[in-house]
Amino acid sequence: MIICSNCKHANMTGAMFCAECGAQLIGRDSLTTQTITTDGLGRGTRRITGELDQAVEGVDAWANLHLLDTGQVLPLSSRNEFTMGRVSEGQPIMPDIDLSPYQAYAAGVSRLHAVIKRIGGQVIFMDLGSANGTYINGKRLASNVEQVLHHGDVIALGKLRLQVLINSQ
Amino acid sequence: MAASKPDHYSILGVFRDATQEEIKRAYFEAAQRLHPDKNVAAGETELFLDIQQAYEVLSNPKRRSQYDATLPPEIEEVNRFIRHEILYSRPSLVRVGEDQLIYVLLEIGPREEQSTELPTPPLNICLVLDRSTSMQGEKMDILKATAIQLLRSLRPQDVLSVVAFSDRAEVIVPASISLDKKRQEASIQMMQPSGGTEIYYGLEAGMREIRRTIDPSRVNHLILLTDGNTYGDEQACLQLAEDAASQNVGITGMGIGNEWNDIFLDALASKTGGTSAYISKPKDIERFLVDKFKTLVNIYADEVLLEYQAQENVRVNYAFRLQPEGGHIEIAMPLRFGPILRDTPLHVMLEIVVGAQTLTGDDVLLLNGNLKASINSQTLPIPPIRLRLTRNVEETPSIEGPPTRILKALSRLTLYRMQERAQTAVNDGQYEAASRHLQNLATHLLSQGENSLAKTALLESENLERMHSWTATGSKDIKYSTRALLLGSGKEKK
Numbered sequence: 001m002i003i004c005s006n007c008k009h010a011n012m013t014g015a016m017f018c019a020e021c022g023a024q025l026i027g028r029d030s031l032t033t034q035t036i037t038t039d040g041l042g043r044g045t046r047r048i049t050g051e052l053d054q055a056v057e058g059v060d061a062w063a064n065l066h067l068l069d070t071g072q073v074l075p076l077s078s079r080n081e082f083t084m085g086r087v088s089e090g091q092p093i094m095p096d097i098d099l100s101p102y103q104a105y106a107a108g109v110s111r112l113h114a115v116i117k118r119i120g121g122q123v124i125f126m127d128l129g130s131a132n133g134t135y136i137n138g139k140r141l142a143s144n145v146e147q148v149l150h151h152g153d154v155i156a157l158g159k160l161r162l163q164v165l166i167n168s169q
Numbered sequence: 170m171a172a173s174k175p176d177h178y179s180i181l182g183v184f185r186d187a188t189q190e191e192i193k194r195a196y197f198e199a200a201q202r203l204h205p206d207k208n209v210a211a212g213e214t215e216l217f218l219d220i221q222q223a224y225e226v227l228s229n230p231k232r233r234s235q236y237d238a239t240l241p242p243e244i245e246e247v248n249r250f251i252r253h254e255i256l257y258s259r260p261s262l263v264r265v266g267e268d269q270l271i272y273v274l275l276e277i278g279p280r281e282e283q284s285t286e287l288p289t290p291p292l293n294i295c296l297v298l299d300r301s302t303s304m305q306g307e308k309m310d311i312l313k314a315t316a317i318q319l320l321r322s323l324r325p326q327d328v329l330s331v332v333a334f335s336d337r338a339e340v341i342v343p344a345s346i347s348l349d350k351k352r353q354e355a356s357i358q359m360m361q362p363s364g365g366t367e368i369y370y371g372l373e374a375g376m377r378e379i380r381r382t383i384d385p386s387r388v389n390h391l392i393l394l395t396d397g398n399t400y401g402d403e404q405a406c407l408q409l410a411e412d413a414a415s416q417n418v419g420i421t422g423m424g425i426g427n428e429w430n431d432i433f434l435d436a437l438a439s440k441t442g443g444t445s446a447y448i449s450k451p452k453d454i455e456r457f458l459v460d461k462f463k464t465l466v467n468i469y470a471d472e473v474l475l476e477y478q479a480q481e482n483v484r485v486n487y488a489f490r491l492q493p494e495g496g497h498i499e500i501a502m503p504l505r506f507g508p509i510l511r512d513t514p515l516h517v518m519l520e521i522v523v524g525a526q527t528l529t530g531d532d533v534l535l536l537n538g539n540l541k542a543s544i545n546s547q548t549l550p551i552p553p554i555r556l557r558l559t560r561n562v563e564e565t566p567s568i569e570g571p572p573t574r575i576l577k578a579l580s581r582l583t584l585y586r587m588q589e590r591a592q593t594a595v596n597d598g599q600y601e602a603a604s605r606h607l608q609n610l611a612t613h614l615l616s617q618g619e620n621s622l623a624k625t626a627l628l629e630s631e632n633l634e635r636m637h638s639w640t641a642t643g644s645k646d647i648k649y650s651t652r653a654l655l656l657g658s659g660k661e662k663k
Contacts, residue, residue, distance in 0.1 A: 001267060012267070012268055012269055012270045012522070013263060013265055013267060013268075013269035013270070013566075014258065014259060014262075014263075014269040014270035014271050014272075014523075015270050016258060016272065016571060016575075016576065016579050017579055017580065017583040019586075020609075021609045022583045022584065022587050022609050022610065022612075022613050023613075024580065026570065026571065069635060069636070070635065089303070089305075089306070090305060090306070103632075103636050103638070103640075105641070106636060106638055
């Protein structure tokens with residue numbers, strides 16, 4: 001038996017790499033420790049359609065959508081109305097905000113799920129007849145009925161939860 | 170083999186101590202290949218008669234012993250067509266009261282003088298294309314363009330057939346040596362995507378086309394391209410792949426995008442010693458197909474088999490082909506290793522578990538079997554290679570380190586297997602374990618300088634923890650990238 005010096009897994013005699021952690025068990029060279037971070041790698045994190053690309057933590061954003069599951073913030077700026085959904089192949093109408101990088105499919109987001117818009121000083125939110133429903137603070141909305149959003153409200157598209165942060169200036 | 174007429178044993182491609190059973194089987198195989206009804210090539214009828222005669226003598230024990238008496242004593246001659254090399258991870262086993270592992274790296278390649286002399290084999294290839302609705306758009310356009318490009322690049326002796334399938338199959342270009350390329354191109358252009366994905370119909374029609382022009386001197390191969398899952402007919406497909414393997418037809422599966430079932434396609438291809446490929450972007454379709462064709466033209470022997478007797482307490486636990494195309498080898502009887510290319514020898518890594526009970530003697534027989542290969546440009550069967558892997562049992566472990574080639578190959582293979590473990594863990598719903606495996610994987614990827622893949626693994630690991638699922642492309646990205654790392658890892662350093 002060979003006990004892995006890295007994870008204490010008991011390997012069969014003759015094993016050359018630990019079956020559990022993959023560490024080399026014989027004739028090992030010293031491994032150098034490296035640190036890497038995964039933030040800012042941006043695989044899919046900034047793939048937002050529309051004009052959202054330029055505005056990162058938009059100062060001029062009238063509202064920010066905070067994805068509660070993954071922690072990203074989507075700023076809304078430069079126009080007053082955004083449809084939300086996920087982009088899939090062969091779809092005629094694209095949503096302004098594509099949520100597919102955030103597991104939208106698994107969360108049950110429809111292709112055209114909801115719309116968020118600014119009218120005067122108010123932020124209005126409306127379900128567009130989605131399959132899995134839209135919720136404000138846990139309450140399901142009727143389709144195609146406008147609702148007023150307040151700062152700090154948590155909206156959910158299917159199971160995808162977002163907090164609305166309204167910029168009151 | 171002397172310059173004179175080869176003896177009956179070499180004609181059938183069996184050893185002199187072959188059992189009646191083995192002789193019978195060798196005869197049937199050879200007779201199938203060379204039957205006059207199938208073969209029109211000049212001179213092959215004579216070969217068929219030779220085989221008949223050889224079998225008549227050898228199948229009769231009395232005539233066989235008479236014949237044996239006339240033969241000159243057998244010299245264990247080197248195989249004229251194929252060379253092989255065996256490397257072990259350790260020089261000896263240790264006498265301990267527990268199971269132990271040993272790794273064996275097999276290298277099988279053409280003899281130098283043969284690989285350049287023989288002509289390249291003609292192709293008999295069927296493209297089985299998914300034309301379900303989801304293929305619409307870019308994928309279909311590129312596929313059509315590539316199919317036409319391949320059709321134009323064929324040599325006069327090659328045959329390419331095209332079958333399209335959705336929930337039924339239709340033959341777009343039948344298998345024949347046809348000169349009317351314009352019409353074939355037009356039929357390809359007219360393919361319209363519609364319907365679902367039922368792979369079995371496609372494979373069935375594809376195999377039918379291949380059988381029309383099947384010939385052992387050709388490279389007979391089916392390439393399946395799909396972007397979706399098949400439902401309910403997996404078992405039938407696997408059965409069909411087994412039949413294909415028995416006729417020496419290889420299958421390659423290519424999956425486009427991320428909605429196809431890689432496990433199924435891998436299983437399907439590995440039944441025939443083939444492999445699956447992952448095409449993440451439609452624009453890569455052309456590159457993958459053209460490369461595949463180049464590989465097929467370059468084939469020296471289209472299928473290497475290892476037939477072996479199962480031993481008590483010793484088993485082959487894992488087998489993996491490191492090159493020419495990395496792929497998992499299904500543990501079955503026989504082991505199907507896949508093709509040998511002219512310029513790339515075959516490398517196979519075997520992991521063998523030796524049970525504690527067998528360690529009482531002085532040596533252990535790890536594997537006893539025959540390597541068989543059929544060389545496309547060679548009509549007569551070639552003699553198999555005896556493979557007898559044994560190791561001594563010593564009281565103390567040897568201090569000699571493993572060969573660098575094995576160490577290097579295993580360090581890469583370990584990565585691939587960690588990815589496999591993560592996949593299994595996800596399938597069992599153990600997301601924490603899966604995420605831990607991926608983190609370990611990332612650590613080792615980093616230490617081997619594969620930074621971007623390490624990042625992908627880390628992201629997937631986080632995603633698994635949070636969402637309890639892979640991202641759309643994650644599992645395939647990691648699987649096929651770690652597999653690609655294995656390529657050539659068993660090579661000698663030059």
